[in-house]
Amino acid sequence: xxxxxxxxxxxxxxxxxxxxxxxxxxxxxxxxxxxxxxxxxxxxxxxxxxxxxxxxxxxxxxxxxxxxxxxxxxxxxxxxxxxxxxxxxxxxxxxxxxxxxxxxxxxxxxxxxxxxxxxxxxxxxxxxxxxxxxxxxxxxxxxxxxxxxxxxxxxxxxxxxxxxxxxxxxxxxxxxxxxxxxxxxxxx
Numbered sequence: 001x002x003x004x005x006x007x008x009x010x011x012x013x014x015x016x017x018x019x020x021x022x023x024x025x026x027x028x029x030x031x032x033x034x035x036x037x038x039x040x041x042x043x044x045x046x047x048x049x050x051x052x053x054x055x056x057x058x059x060x061x062x063x064x065x066x067x068x069x070x071x072x073x074x075x076x077x078x079x080x081x082x083x084x085x086x087x088x089x090x091x092x093x094x095x096x097x098x099x100x101x102x103x104x105x106x107x108x109x110x111x112x113x114x115x116x117x118x119x120x121x122x123x124x125x126x127x128x129x130x131x132x133x134x135x136x137x138x139x140x141x142x143x144x145x146x147x148x149x150x151x152x153x154x155x156x157x158x159x160x161x162x163x164x165x166x167x168x169x170x171x172x173x174x175x176x177x178x179x180x181x182x183x184x185x186x187x188x
Contacts, residue, residue, distance in 0.1 A: 058114050060177075061150060062133035064126075072130060074114035077174065083108035106185040111156075112138075115174040127173050128160060136177065152180035 013025045037043045061071045085103040119127055130136065137150040156176040 058112065059139040060114070060130060060136055060153070060175075061139070062130045062136040062155075064129045064133070070126075070129070072116065072127065074116045074175070076112065077115045078113040080111045080113075081108065082111065108183040108185075109178050111176060111178045112153075113174065113176045115172055117172045119171065119173060121171060124160075124171060124173075130175060131155060131158065131160060138177075138179075153177045154180050 013028070017023075017025055034042050058074045058076050059071055060074060061069050064070045083106060085106040087101050087103050089101050090098070133155065136153050136155055138153050140149050140151045142148045154177060156178065158176060160173060160175075
């Protein structure tokens, strides 16, 4: 008996590896998913998934127009680290190590510029949903024994060309985002 409702279809190589352990995922260039009912009629599909292996991938998950979660692979183009602080002047003294300017309220954050060129004009309507999304996450590969996780990010306001007269069939889609949570050092 079928149970009506909304179901999340696992998508992306990381989620599908457990369902299809015999596949050599690094060798798969692209795939798509179809959900079939008991009569083998297609009842749902997911968009084409391009598994990019040629670059350092950043996978961004975002809330789409329908409230579901989609994901896009990007190539890391630029990473910038910015720290900000306030300073105060310690009382001057004849002993140099006891005086001077000190920093406090040090906060830092990383800004990433990522790009992809593997999507066509037909997919630009879907791609621009990532710019309009209220919430997004970056896949983070755990280090030093930490588990993999999804870190919240804030997509920087921007614009993108979704249709052009010349060079119409290959679009470069670039976004910029910061980590949603800043790094805070010890407050003096």
